[in-house]
Amino acid sequence: MLFIESEYKKIQETTDKYKKQKYWKIAVGLNQVDDLKPSEELRKLAYENINNIKTYVEVEDELHKYYSKSEKINKSEYECDLVSLKIVELLDNSSFNLTVNALASIHKELFESVISEQFCGRFRKFDIQKYEEILNGDSANYGNFRTIEEDLKDIVEELNIRKYEINNTNDIVKLAVDCVKKIWDVHTFVEGNTRTTTVFVLKFLNSLGIEDVSNDLFRDNAKYFRDCLVLANYSQLNRYNEFIKPDIKPLYRFFEKFVIDDKLELIEIEPVHNNKYYDKIENPSKLLEYEGLNEDLFGLVEFF
Numbered sequence: 001m002l003f004i005e006s007e008y009k010k011i012q013e014t015t016d017k018y019k020k021q022k023y024w025k026i027a028v029g030l031n032q033v034d035d036l037k038p039s040e041e042l043r044k045l046a047y048e049n050i051n052n053i054k055t056y057v058e059v060e061d062e063l064h065k066y067y068s069k070s071e072k073i074n075k076s077e078y079e080c081d082l083v084s085l086k087i088v089e090l091l092d093n094s095s096f097n098l099t100v101n102a103l104a105s106i107h108k109e110l111f112e113s114v115i116s117e118q119f120c121g122r123f124r125k126f127d128i129q130k131y132e133e134i135l136n137g138d139s140a141n142y143g144n145f146r147t148i149e150e151d152l153k154d155i156v157e158e159l160n161i162r163k164y165e166i167n168n169t170n171d172i173v174k175l176a177v178d179c180v181k182k183i184w185d186v187h188t189f190v191e192g193n194t195r196t197t198t199v200f201v202l203k204f205l206n207s208l209g210i211e212d213v214s215n216d217l218f219r220d221n222a223k224y225f226r227d228c229l230v231l232a233n234y235s236q237l238n239r240y241n242e243f244i245k246p247d248i249k250p251l252y253r254f255f256e257k258f259v260i261d262d263k264l265e266l267i268e269i270e271p272v273h274n275n276k277y278y279d280k281i282e283n284p285s286k287l288l289e290y291e292g293l294n295e296d297l298f299g300l301v302e303f304f
Contacts, residue, residue: 013056014092019211020050026202027087028080029218030195033226036080041066049088056089079114083192086110087199096203098160100152106203107189107196119190123148128187134227135272140234142187155182163208172208173255176201181251184229194226210259217258227269228254234272244272 014020024046028038038046045062048054054062063081067073086109096102108121129139143151162175180201187193198218218225228251236244250267257264 011093011095015052017050017052019092020088023088023091024050024084025216025219026091027084029216029220029222030087030198031080031084032219032222033194036076036083038080038084039066039074039077042077042081042084046084056085056092059085082113083110083195087195090199091202091206094206096207098156098163098204098207100149100156102203103152103183103188103196103200106199107192110196110199111192115191123188124190128190132227132230133271134230134269135234138234138236138272140187140230141185143185148186148188151186152183152188155179155186159204166208169210169260172205172210173252173259176205176255176259177248177252179204180255181229181232181248185233194229198225205259217254217262221254221266224250224266224269225254231269231272236272238273 028046031038042063045054045059049056049059060082063085067078090106090109104121104123112120124145127145128142131137131139159175159179162178166172166175180197183197183200184193189196231247232251233246234244235246238244247269250269253264253267257266
């Protein structure tokens with residue numbers, strides 16, 4: 001029997017300390033998008049992983065031991081710790097397909113130990129909204145749950161065509177911004193959309209040869225990043241017939257800084273002055289008292 005040594009090699013955990021440090025900074029920063037911070041235990045384990053004292057598998061084992069012994073689990077730290085580790089592992093693994101299945105797989109890998117199995121890696125089955133401070137309490141406009149799969153297929157098909165039209169890093173920035181914006185707008189999952197979508201885009205960038213990028217940007221600007229996604233999504237006609245248009249510029253600058261030049265200044269953003277904003281200023285107590293509401297309703301009944 002003839003044995004031929006395979007040219008294929010298993011992807012191994014990197015021992016490059018710079019890369020590991022970069023991955024951990026991005027991972028912890030992305031969790032701060034949802035106001036999650038790591039435990040002291042993870043800080044210690046991340047240091048040991050960066051210095052090649054412990055592998056990813058060993059870090060995960062240590063985390064499970066740590067939380068199994070804890071009398072009272074801090075749920076925020078638990079989620080941040082486990083999801084951060086999975087983000088690092090995914091960023092360190094260069095395998096990637098620009099497909100809808102890849103997005104679902106990333107979500108499942110990130111959250112399988114954190115959220116209910118019925119939501120993990122599965123498209124949401126109902127419509128959602130989330131009130132945003134940057135929108136003065138309004139919600140971004142998320143996709144309809146009935147069209148999620150078809151919407152994602154259209155987005156991925158477009159991205160797969162455009163990636164062959166790239167000529168320079170500016171083209172890559174445009175593609176990255178469109179990728180993260182369009183997928184985030186759909187809001188495929190019940191929760192974890194920002195982290196899942198960003199990991200998907202970062203792996204996409206890595207597949208295009210973009211590796212050595214700013215590693216402090218997500219760590220230092222987590223809330224700003226989410227606000228950029230919200231502003232790039234939001235549109236509304238306000239009470240003065242002024243149309244609030246989606247503002248893509250802050251998000252675009254974020255990725256310019258991330259991919260091209262870390263010295264670029266981020267664009268300052270402010271809360272949107274929408275109808276809710278004016279209601280708060282001019283009529284801070286719009287709801288009628290119970291008695292007044294009854295009188296108002298009875299008046300309508302008499303009128304009809």
